[in-house]
Amino acid sequence: MPRDIDVCPVFTPVEITFPPVLLFQYQDDLGDELKRGLSGEDALSLYDCMLLIREFEQMIIQLKSGKFPALPDYKFIGATHLSIGQEAVAAGGMSAIRSDDYITSTHRGHGHSIAKGVFWLRSQSPEGLARFIGRDVGGASPDELWDMALQEHINRTLAELFGKEEGYCHGRGGGMHIADFNMGHLGANAIVGGSYGIATGAALACDKLGNDRVVLCMVGDGATNNGIAHESYNFAAMTQFKNGTPVVYLIENNQYGMTGQQQGEVTGVKYLAQRGAGYNDVNMHAEGVNGMNVLAVRDAVRRAAQLCRSGQGPVILECHTYRYMGHSLSDTREAYRSKEEEEMWHDCDAIGQFHTQLVEQGIATEDELMVHQEQAAKRIYDATIFAGNATDPDPADIYVGLFTDTTSDDLGEEGATPENELLQKPKQRSGGRQILYRHAVNEGLVEEMLRDRRVVLYGEDIADYGGAFGVTRGIFEIFGRDRIFNTAISEAAIIGTGVGAAMVGLRPVVELMYIDFILMAMDQVGNQAAKNRYMFGGKAKVPLVIRTSVGGGKGYAGQHSQSLEAVVTMFPGLKVVAPATAYDAKGLIKAAIRDDNPVVYIEHQHALTERGEVPTEDYTVPIGVARVACEGTDCTVVAYSWLYYRAMEAAERLADEGISVEVVDPRTLVPLDVDTIAKSVHKTGHLVVIQQAPERGCFGEHIAYQVQQQVFADLKSPARIVAAHNVPPPMAAPLEEENLPSVEKIMDNIRQTVGR
Numbered sequence: 001m002p003r004d005i006d007v008c009p010v011f012t013p014v015e016i017t018f019p020p021v022l023l024f025q026y027q028d029d030l031g032d033e034l035k036r037g038l039s040g041e042d043a044l045s046l047y048d049c050m051l052l053i054r055e056f057e058q059m060i061i062q063l064k065s066g067k068f069p070a071l072p073d074y075k076f077i078g079a080t081h082l083s084i085g086q087e088a089v090a091a092g093g094m095s096a097i098r099s100d101d102y103i104t105s106t107h108r109g110h111g112h113s114i115a116k117g118v119f120w121l122r123s124q125s126p127e128g129l130a131r132f133i134g135r136d137v138g139g140a141s142p143d144e145l146w147d148m149a150l151q152e153h154i155n156r157t158l159a160e161l162f163g164k165e166e167g168y169c170h171g172r173g174g175g176m177h178i179a180d181f182n183m184g185h186l187g188a189n190a191i192v193g194g195s196y197g198i199a200t201g202a203a204l205a206c207d208k209l210g211n212d213r214v215v216l217c218m219v220g221d222g223a224t225n226n227g228i229a230h231e232s233y234n235f236a237a238m239t240q241f242k243n244g245t246p247v248v249y250l251i252e253n254n255q256y257g258m259t260g261q262q263q264g265e266v267t268g269v270k271y272l273a274q275r276g277a278g279y280n281d282v283n284m285h286a287e288g289v290n291g292m293n294v295l296a297v298r299d300a301v302r303r304a305a306q307l308c309r310s311g312q313g314p315v316i317l318e319c320h321t322y323r324y325m326g327h328s329l330s331d332t333r334e335a336y337r338s339k340e341e342e343e344m345w346h347d348c349d350a351i352g353q354f355h356t357q358l359v360e361q362g363i364a365t366e367d368e369l370m371v372h373q374e375q376a377a378k379r380i381y382d383a384t385i386f387a388g389n390a391t392d393p394d395p396a397d398i399y400v401g402l403f404t405d406t407t408s409d410d411l412g413e414e415g416a417t418p419e420n421e422l423l424q425k426p427k428q429r430s431g432g433r434q435i436l437y438r439h440a441v442n443e444g445l446v447e448e449m450l451r452d453r454r455v456v457l458y459g460e461d462i463a464d465y466g467g468a469f470g471v472t473r474g475i476f477e478i479f480g481r482d483r484i485f486n487t488a489i490s491e492a493a494i495i496g497t498g499v500g501a502a503m504v505g506l507r508p509v510v511e512l513m514y515i516d517f518i519l520m521a522m523d524q525v526g527n528q529a530a531k532n533r534y535m536f537g538g539k540a541k542v543p544l545v546i547r548t549s550v551g552g553g554k555g556y557a558g559q560h561s562q563s564l565e566a567v568v569t570m571f572p573g574l575k576v577v578a579p580a581t582a583y584d585a586k587g588l589i590k591a592a593i594r595d596d597n598p599v600v601y602i603e604h605q606h607a608l609t610e611r612g613e614v615p616t617e618d619y620t621v622p623i624g625v626a627r628v629a630c631e632g633t634d635c636t637v638v639a640y641s642w643l644y645y646r647a648m649e650a651a652e653r654l655a656d657e658g659i660s661v662e663v664v665d666p667r668t669l670v671p672l673d674v675d676t677i678a679k680s681v682h683k684t685g686h687l688v689v690i691q692q693a694p695e696r697g698c699f700g701e702h703i704a705y706q707v708q709q710q711v712f713a714d715l716k717s718p719a720r721i722v723a724a725h726n727v728p729p730p731m732a733a734p735l736e737e738e739n740l741p742s743v744e745k746i747m748d749n750i751r752q753t754v755g756r
């Protein structure tokens with residue numbers, strides 16, 4: 001099916017011009033906003049929010065210096081990235097989105113978290129506030145409920161910084177990874193730029209789920225220079241997304257990365273908003289905003305959210321602001337900036353300016369505002385006492401929150417495809433049931449897409465073309481671009497968006513063409529997909545499947561032939577499967593899609609063309625269960641993915657020599673079914689692990705170690721690993737042949753192991 005766009009050779013002279021990027025256009029004041037309908041109470045809520053943030057962080061300074069008298073023995077540990085000076089961005093931004101909109105945040109995110117909570121709580125009914133408080137509230141009045149809920153919010157925030165069970169993430173994340181999914185806070189990220197992909201994916205999901213929500217992606221100026229920023233801008237701006245992508249990238253430009261200065265030092269542009277011009281014809285609606293003016297931020301974010309809701313996202317907003325403190329409390333600032341510069345920014349302090357306007361407009365008197373200040377300070381004081389006395393996590397709970405045992409077996413209304421739609425779609429290939437592995441994966445994908453409308457597929461070249469190895473061929477014709485689409489060559493964005501989309505309700509299956517390319521996306525795989533659930537106190541669900549393939553044996557050399565499973569198995573929080581047969585490929589892709597944890601699903605390009613019996617009935621293969629592929633008594637051979645076939649051939653040939661080999665295919669690498677392997681070794685007394693990856697630091701070492709832990713006494717010889725050499729995969733045929741474990745080499749190793 002040809003695409004609706006032709007790419008024609010047109011070489012007439014053209015001059016590309018860009019629409020102007022507007023900076024600092026907002027010139028109104030509180031009086032104008034009051035005339036437009038802002039209430040005095042709303043205005044005061046902005047002020048209160050900014051005060052809370054400042055008081056919160058001033059308390060951290062006290063705590064860090066050990067000068068908080070009420071907790072004399074408390075030793076504050078953890079990061080101290082304070083946003084004093086930047087409060088207007090957090091308060092203005094969070095006040096301008098809907099309570100059900102999402103945010104992502106940064107290492108300097110206390111303000112974002114406090115503000116998201118404040119404005120979320122403001123939207124709640126008394127019943128909602130009582131639910132949030134989560135304990136008996138007696139006959140509390142609405143005002144009392146508000147007061148208690150706000151205190152609870154600050155308590156949980158500070159308790160998280162203290163690493164306590166009562167914290168938002170039960171002390172697993174701390175201040176740099178605070179999140180609360182109930183209120184749409186998808187998490188702070190301590191990887192600079194780390195949340196770009198997540199926010200973009202969450203926005204993709206909002207569009208696909210049709211919930212009219214917007215994602216506010218808070219990022220620092222420094223983050224905009226990271227690769228994922230570019231990939232995310234491009235991803236969000238892809239023309240194929242006809243409804244746009246409802247994400248607002250709100251750059252909190254406090255003028256510095258850690259110390260590197262955006263203007264004049266580490267970038268080639270004066271304003272980061274300029275960057276919007278590279279991504280679509282409307283400059284991503286990029287604007288520069290006075291980030292010291294809470295009303296200007298509120299105005300810009302409101303307009304940006306509207307643009308997103310009307311299908312015109314993404315939007316870039318660059319808010320100019322300033323952090324008064326150092327990067328952290330160990331940075332004294334003198335090395336890279338002047339007192340004069342600091343004073344100029346203090347002169348336009350956001351809280352001070354807004355305070356003056358509140359008085360001028362008669363919203364509150366000086367004395368009344370003083371009371372607000374005292375209330376904020378008292379609230380933070382009380383929260384500090386609460387956090388100081390809160391519960392330390394029990395070391396016995398160290399694994400709590402790593403994996404969820406839930407699946408999408410119960411689809412609920414959100415997932416289930418209406419019956420009439422189901423009937424229209426073909427489910428399986430016709431013909432015999434000895435089918436190719438790649439067709440088995442295809443069938444599994446189609447069946448799960450039919451079963452659950454939240455399953456979407458994306459990656460490079462997988463839509464109309466069907467993927468580099470034809471695995472997704474035909475799926476586009478069944479489901480169309482809404483459910484399966486091509487992405488740019490942006491491995492980090494593919495995974496990062498997958499994480500974000502999974503966190504808010506889609507069940508994405510994303511494809512990385514070769515596992516070698518996963519190295520382009522390691523932050524997204526290792527720091528985001530793997531860690532989100534645990535860091536956020538076991539609250540996030542990341543039902544993401546990353547399908548990828550291993551090459552080798554084709555003369556493609558170093559960068560297209562390595563089996564990199566050990567690169568993913570090392571991250572707690574990821575499940576990893578590597579099916580060898582068509583039956584397992586189908587059963588495991590279906591299980592992976594239904595699992596609520598992130599699963600890396602590894603295909604082997606040679607295995608894709610192997611045939612196997614696949615039944616017509618719906619079935620899954622449980623993740624974490626090995627299979628004894630052939631029984632034997634002399635030696636246990638563990639082989640997964642394509643090398644399973646070589647192991648089977650070796651077993652068959654050795655049988656002729658009188659050596660009885662038991663081949664165990666783990667099928668799943670994480671969690672590894674050690675028991676099944678150990679049971680086999682208990683019987684045979686010998687263990688040989690076969691794998692395509694180089695021997696050093698490989699997954700086979702882990703298998704051998706685990707098995708020896710269980711059945712060391714049963715082993716009659718040392719466990720042996722048959723692996724590639726410790727070289728990058730070479731191209732020349734004789735070298736590559738030497739590198740990959742051959743059937744002969746496997747047989748030799750088994751003979752040596754059993755001593756025959």
Ligand SMILES: Cc1ncc(C[n+]2csc(CCOP(=O)(O)OP(=O)(O)O)c2C)c(N)n1
Nearest residue numbers: 108190191192220221222223254256257258
């Ligand atoms: C990928 C990555 N590189 C470096 C760091 C160390 N680091 C932490 S914060 C920071 C500066 C970030 O600057 P910016 O994005 O402007 O945020 P700001 O700190 O100014 O709020 C750096 C370099 C990190 N956490 N992550």
Ligand SMILES: [Mg+2]
Nearest residue numbers: 220221256257
């Ligand atoms: Mg910065």
